[in-house]
Amino acid sequence: MDNYPVMFDEKGWVNMWGRSGLYRNEVTSAFTGNYFLKNHRANPGLARRISSGALLQFLGRDDILWERVPVLGFYRPFLPMIQSYSCAESPLWMGKAFLCLLLPEEHPFWRAKEENGLWTAMKPGETKETVLAGPGLHFSNHKDNGTTELRTGKVVRAVSDEGGMCCYGKLAYSSKYPWEAFTGAGCESQMYLIAEKGGEILCRPNALLWSAEKDGALYRRCLFDYECGKELHWMHAIDLADLSVPEGIVRADRIRLKPCRGGVRITLGSYGFPDMGNVQIRELARGNARAVVLKGKDSQGREKQMAMTAYGMWEKLCLTYSRETNADAERSMIISASCSRKKLYGYEPFVLVSQVITRESFEDFTEEELFPVEAIKYTDPQNCGGYGPVRLELRDGRKVTIDYGKTEGNLQI
Incomplete structure (x- = not known):
């Protein structure tokens, strides 16, 4: 659970990625599931913040419901993300996000001060990479x-x-x-x-x-x-x-x-x-x-x-x-x-x-x-970049050498 929070953004929003987009914010149920383990590691204040943000990402919109039932889509109805096994009940997996209601009233998930993890500690212009x-x-x-x-x-x-x-x-x-x-x-x-x-x-x-x-x-x-x-x-x-x-x-x-x-x-x-x-x-x-x-x-x-x-x-x-x-x-x-x-x-x-x-x-x-990008510098005599490293000089002062040869022998599928 140490890296799980980085999947969400500053507001706790879910990224539309993977085959289960219809399930939307059910991904936050992993926090609750972690609390049922003997050695749980989820940060309770951060877990509640993300769970609340992801819930509002979807239920804060009017177009997600049709006759009070979640539609087949990520937000509004969206045919391209429907798969062969999708059905009218698929969006009901969103209910897993409410597994937190099984946690007792005195649980830290409910009692801990809400916090926003790495987003609070980051400085303007900073990007945290995982x-x-x-x-x-x-x-x-x-x-x-x-x-x-x-x-x-x-x-x-x-x-x-x-x-x-x-x-x-x-x-x-x-x-x-x-x-x-x-x-x-x-x-x-x-x-x-x-x-x-x-x-x-x-x-x-x-x-x-x-x-x-x-x-x-x-x-x-x-x-x-x-x-x-x-x-x-x-x-x-x-x-x-x-x-x-x-x-x-x-x-x-x-x-x-x-x-x-x-x-x-x-x-x-x-x-x-x-x-x-x-x-x-x-x-x-x-x-x-x-x-x-x-x-x-x-x-x-x-x-x-x-x-x-x-x-x-x-x-x-x-x-x-x-x-x-x-x-x-x-x-x-x-x-x-x-x-x-x-x-x-x-x-x-x-x-x-x-x-x-x-x-x-x-x-x-x-x-x-x-x-x-201030300059693009090649190492081949023709300055085409067909072979050899390429150097990017950025206006923020960074100089990054791109060496495509580093991928050879280390490509995974």
Whole structure:
């Protein structure tokens, strides 16, 4: 139970991740279950704080109930997260959150002073990171926006399993931005896509391999159209390396494309952003970097802001509008970066550098927050990053060396 609280954000909100989203805040029942053990370790004041926050996350909304019964969804009814074994009674698993009522009145769960754990101790600009290498989970608790982001690995799904890829295989999950279902528009939220032959063939990332966190960067590998009987040479792959910044994640990923005549188009999407009809869109540039900022409100009227920045190899940023693919709102938007590769064996830039940050207010992002990377330095003579380490120099003074070779011999599934 020492690390269990880091799964929740500052308000105690649950992250929409995994196959059991319909059960919502029942995950807080683990605290009560721990108290039935002889040697329990859950912090009672923190356990009650998280349990209360998760309860309000859902029961504080009107759209979660239909005729006083929880709907099949995370918030409102949401078809993409319903699975073959789901039924009308599935949301009743939320009742497990009330197991705490079995605890006697004098129990510390009820009597201890409520507290908020690490969130109280953190300083402005700080991000607390927790790595659980066994299950392949990496949690980032961001003080500035109160959000918890999850990066996961050790994921393999069938190429046709869109729900499984959304539940487990996205590059990151945010407690404030529930995952976006497949839009079918050629770019997807928190996911790379590789299109061949002008879009006739679309390769999906159905395997996410875990390596380790080293020197501030989390290393993973993404495989496209993966099959256990297929050699790596015959599938696209991307070496993933990402690091936390105060309100999000910076990515420096290296492409490993299979031989493909006709070239490819690569896309990467941000989180899905609720579109309530009044989203403000702002575009900015600094040197060879571009950024798009979205500012609007979610379905409950809460202020939200998201920005995506693309560097170097990325050619452009654009917006994708979608309907019924977002758990919070009927309409949503995705910022996506894209680039193309037309040469079959050409040695062109290999490293994709980007950032997605979020904020729960309308306070504008500063230029330094939008463009955190001051310089990208390569060690190969061609300055393409196809081999050798890559050095990121950030405007906050950090210098991070990304060495993709560290993943070799240590990839887990």
